[in-house]
Amino acid sequence: MLDIRLIRDNPDQVKQRLAGRSGDFASLVDEVLAIDTQRRAAETERQKLQSDRNRISKEIGIAKKNGQDTSAIETEVRGIGGRIEEIGREADVADARQRDLLLSIPNLPHEACPVGSTAEENPEVRVWGVKPDFAFQPKDHTVLGAALGMLDFEAGVKITGSAFVVYRGAGARLERALISFLLDLHTTQHGYEEISPPLLVKPECLEGTGQLPKFGDQVYHSPEDNLYLIPTAEVPVTNLHRDEIVPLEKLPIQYAAYTPCFRREAGSAGLGTRGLIRMHQFDKVELVKITTPETSMGELESLTANAEKVLQLLGLHYRVIELCTGDIGFGSAKTYDIEVWAPGQGTYLEVSSCSNFGDYQARRMNLRYKDENGKNRIPHTLNGSGTALARLFVALVETYQQADGSILIPEAMRGHFGSAKIG
RNA sequence: GGUGAGGUGGCUGAGUGGUCGAAAGCACAUCUUUGCUAAAGAUGCGUAGCCUUAACAGCUACCGAGGGUUCGAAUCCCUCCCUCACCGCCA
Structure with missing residues (x-):
């Protein structure tokens, strides 16, 4: 606030x-x-x-x-x-x-945040790689997934409902391999501490990160316990330090957490989207930082670079855009979105949203740090997906599909996946 | 889920109705002194809000949380939460 x-x-x-x-x-x-x-x-x-x-x-x-x-x-x-x-x-x-x-008042957009009213006005910051060429008509991940026995949407509907999926066989294995690939990258190469938090949180956590009171209809709630299923690991992980005064030496704090994420997507226009693009439950590895105000903008750049590294190692073409003032999230002061190219969709998919919240979340959750003079000050919080899984799965499968319907596993992933090819 | 014990400042720990925001010790900071891998002494040392401000100061609240009793509550009463131990159940 x-x-x-x-x-x-x-x-x-x-x-x-x-x-x-x-x-x-x-x-x-x-x-x-x-x-x-x-x-x-x-x-x-x-x-x-x-x-x-x-x-x-x-x-x-x-x-x-x-x-x-x-x-x-x-x-x-x-x-x-x-x-x-x-x-x-x-x-x-x-x-x-x-x-x-x-x-219920959103954060002030940072001075550096581009002014604009809609998503069309989000400037493109940079592009990495090129759209891959195919000698054949690339297929959609749902087709590939069904043919290779990796994705079972009917089973998801049967046991839970629409916008839930069952991964199976090589699909389940690929999902698991991606998770450990991401966690290993961020913890061993980028200096993040791995966190595995509870998936149910108290309402004050959601208030701390900004989902409550305004966006309560977007999260699953268990009224008997007054607990909420997390919509993102940002919630439990940032709230690790709620109501705390963190010593200066501990900053910057860097956490990486894998969790499933649960979103009701109430009133969402995209819910009819085919396949894995918008699910009620999806996996994500989230990066969270807590920093001094002086360093937070630099940390946003490095956090974004850490997320981009994932796509670079996997050889996936992507672009980075910056959200304009009209499109930026409720609590954010400045946000980069990373969008990966999905050939079967013929479109870019958002796989990461990297934001600097300034002191907005920290003030809501009464998080402070002691500066060099022993004064209590309010730190800045940041987070970004590193990255969201379902869509990364889509881009990977669609990009590396072969003419015979098999899928090559990129070099960097083979150790985690255990083989070079699916199908 | 049951039974028992307990929740006081960064930590340990006194305090059962009236100058208690809280003794003492430890830790920490500054200073003094003696001196040399340290000792002694002095002072300071929680959080938030209000009011003021150049700055200091002042006032209010906070002893797990919320209610109650009282002119007055860390202290008495009620409810809840949490921690620990043992038992039960259980992946």
Whole structure:
């Protein structure tokens, strides 16, 4: 969430920065300012009354010790108690309301974030490799997957429902090999610590990373336990340090985590998409960093490069785009998307979204660090997929398909997969 | 799931209704002194909010969480959560 002091001191600047986003947040800013004034007035009044009560109660104690009668003074202070309760309730209501409002205001896009209103205005940052040439008509991964007994969409529907899939045989093995390839790369080459977190989290975790309260309809929820299935490993992993003060020496913190991800995709237009492109459950290796504010933009570049390395090693053609202010995520200040080429689809697929959240998430989850002067400061959090699995699977299978319907396994993966070819 | 014990500042640990935000020790920081792989002493050392500010200071809240009793709660009462131990169940 945004710092209330920033909003209080520079309301116009805040509104202007938010104006680049889709949606109107100026009125929310005004509302927060109004409630902030109310809240502080009530708070000040409450504290003054409490101070009075403390002072008088102390006097009563002393008087009683001296054997004096205190009934008159007790009656007086009883009245103060009533008023404290009344004004205190007002202050608490205003405080809760202010927090709610702050939680529903998105992050300010960074100055460096390109201005634009829709995805069409996202600038292309760089391109790696070229679209592969085929001497035949490349097939779709669903066709290849069915022919080779790797993907069973009917079984997914049978046991759970649409947009769930069963991987089997070489498909299951390839998925598993990809996961360990990604984890090994990031932990041994890029300096990330491997994390295997719980897949169910408390609501405060989702609030910390920004999914709640606004996007509650997108996550699976178990009401009996009040636990949520994670939509991304970003949630449990970033929240490892919720309510903590991290020592400076530990920064930057770098975590890599493989988890399945669960998304309801409520109201999503893409749910009808064929194959693995948009599932309710998919695997992902997520990269998370916690850094000082001074270094976070540099860390975003290295995090993105770490994710790109995956595609380079696998020899998959991709491009990197930067999201404009109108397309950027709720909590993000700056975001790169990595899109891999899928020949069978004839389109680029988003396999990674690398974002710098600035202090937005850290403030929500009360995460701080001690700087060199021993002062508590708010760090920056970043995350990016390194990478999303189902779509990486698609790109790999479609790119390396052969005329006879078999699939070659790229050199870098063979050790993990155990053979050079499927089919 | 059952029974028992317990949750106090970075750590250990006192504190059962009134100058307790909390003794003492450890750790840490600065300074002083003696000196040399250290010792002694002094001072400081939690978090958040409010009010002010050039800065200091001041005030309020926080002793697992939330309620209650009281003029006044770390301390009494209720509910919940968590930790540990043992038992039960179990991949």
